[in-house]
Amino acid sequence: MKIKDGFELRNICGENIIVSHGIENIDFVKVISLNESAAVVWNNVMGKEFTIDDMVSALMSEYDVDAETAKADCQTLIDDWKRIGFLA
Numbered sequence: 193m194k195i196k197d198g199f200e201l202r203n204i205c206g207e208n209i210i211v212s213h214g215i216e217n218i219d220f221v222k223v224i225s226l227n228e229s230a231a232v233v234w235n236n237v238m239g240k241e242f243t244i245d246d247m248v249s250a251l252m253s254e255y256d257v258d259a260e261t262a263k264a265d266c267q268t269l270i271d272d273w274k275r276i277g278f279l280a
Contacts, residue, residue: 193270194241196280201226201234208234210278224276229255230269244270 236250247266
């Protein structure tokens with residue numbers, strides 16, 4: 193999977209906010225923010241093809257978390273990103 197082109201993570205006033213480029217990605221109804229751990233994953237996979245195992249590795253390298261918990265959290269993140277339309 194891959195994050196679609198046109199999305200970028202920015203830190204605005206201490207918040208991790210996804211901004212979109214291009215009219216096809218703009219939805220003025222909602223603002224998407226990521227918590228710290230989701231931002232770590234985003235920054236590790238942005239711009240390249242990745243698997244859930246890549247996401248798990250990113251979490252485990254940054255936090256003291258076991259593989260099972262990290263994988264469950266990453267699956268939730270994947271489901272959310274698919275629902276929002278971030279993944280190609």
